[in-house]
Amino acid sequence: MITRGHYIGEIIDELSTVAQQVAMRNRLGLTDLTVYAENFFRDILNVLLGSHLHNLNQERSNEPGLDLGDENLKLGIQVTSRADAAKVHSTLEKITGAQAAKFTNIVVLVVGRKQGSYTLDPTLCAPHHFGAGNIWDMDDLARKTVGLPIDALQKLHQLIRTEVARLKVELEVPNEEGKYPTSGYDRWEARITPKVGNGDAFIDYLRDEVGAELNDKETKEIRQALQKLGKRLSRLPRITREFLVMLYERKETGKSRRFQDAWAHALYSKVEREYRGADLKGELDILEHAGFVSIDGEDPYNYGPPEIGMRITFDSDDLAAQFLDFVKAKQLDLRKVIGTADLSVF
Structure with missing residues (x-):
């Protein structure tokens, strides 16, 4: 019988691998994330929080400030690979008046590891009641996983098993020749010669x-x-x-x-x-x-x-x-x- 520990262990391992992959990309100056990555974490957060987050960028290309939102919970989330305070400040600066009215709880989700401490600008944080506790990373998601009821845990485990392989491909780093370790061309069956x-x-x-x-x-x-x-x-x-x-x-x-x-x-x-x-x-x-x-x-x-x-x-x-x-x-x-x-x- 598969235990809670098995589910939690595999989920945490996969999130840790994603964090390591993002850290390597950041060292190479590759800080952009795809809409697929945003949607991946949208689905994870919806299981963890019981929310109904949707991708704001799919309604309006490159929505300023926030990537995900749940108007019922008034929760708005920026998904980023950058963990520095400058990125947090940039997010808060870009939140529009309309967004601020819809989303009073702002979270910056770092796809990777956040810093040990932050020096944040109070003038930017105060209007959104934002503090260092509003900065989440993969470790925070792992901690939230531990307390899930078994049905939600199974759902999250299945989601990650199904989707994380593609996310890892999305986060791959090209070599010096611009080629990626996983090629879409290699996934096609070769045709035989009759x-x-x-x-x-x-x-x-x-x-x-x-x-x-x-x-x-x-x-x-x-x-x-x-x-x-x-x-x-x-x-x-x-x-x-x-x-x-x-x-x-x-x-x-x-x-x-x-x-x-x-x-x-x-x-x-x-x-x-x-x-x-x-x-x-x-x-x-x-x-x-x-x-x-x-x-x-x-x-x-x-x-x-x-x-x-x-x-x-x-x-x-x-x-x-x-x-x-x-x-x-x-x-x-x-x-x-x-x-x-x-x-x-x-």
Whole structure:
């Protein structure tokens, strides 16, 4: 059983890591924070305080003085990476009359560590009843965490686990070449290069083993269809290609009531029950958009339950009709043929 101590420990560790990261940025003169960072701490504070803070900068770009506000609690917060008194004074100076009327409790939240003591200008602090106790940092948030009821603690723990990884990316420091440790480009799956034969083996199979009489137009269509098929498969995400393989491996053996002979088919309800992935609809949407599947559920009284039809290509009827038979006759592995877009044997 996960204990309060476990939740609190992980929350404090993550806040401490954020503080260290901000301190390093400050040493390099990088003191700016993104709207994402503001929203991250908005959500944390809403759990800690039971507040309904919203981002003032999303209503008006670069709202002067304050970043977050809850008019019911009359709480206004500036989120900053700077911990010096000059930043506090700058915040107080920028608070407008309208803001002062809405927010009588002003807090400066330092994303990092605040100073041990502050010498504040009384003339700036007095109108807002502001003192050193109104300056919070990550340690203050950690202390507020300890007293949370268990349901709020679990909510805060889940929030931080979900969002802190992105915040750390937002706070990364570029190297001398301006490159960041985490690259958005690296988060994309690389597309594979398909391997496609010239079609001779498949054409020979049709003529010699199936007994098909092919004219020049039909053989040209087969060769072109194979090239297009390789490209279409390579553009699918790997997981989606593997999903398509499984559809073929688990296809129904009987005749479809909804699709013609060139189509393989699977019972939709059976696929829905057997597939344990998180996004069945997403996989089918991708395949349907790419032209590999079609879903038919109309008129269940005459045609039975919905089916998923699979057709490997529309560019050649011969390739569509005999594709699976060729794979079986040549003892090929469908997981390699479709899963890795390897049509080199064709």
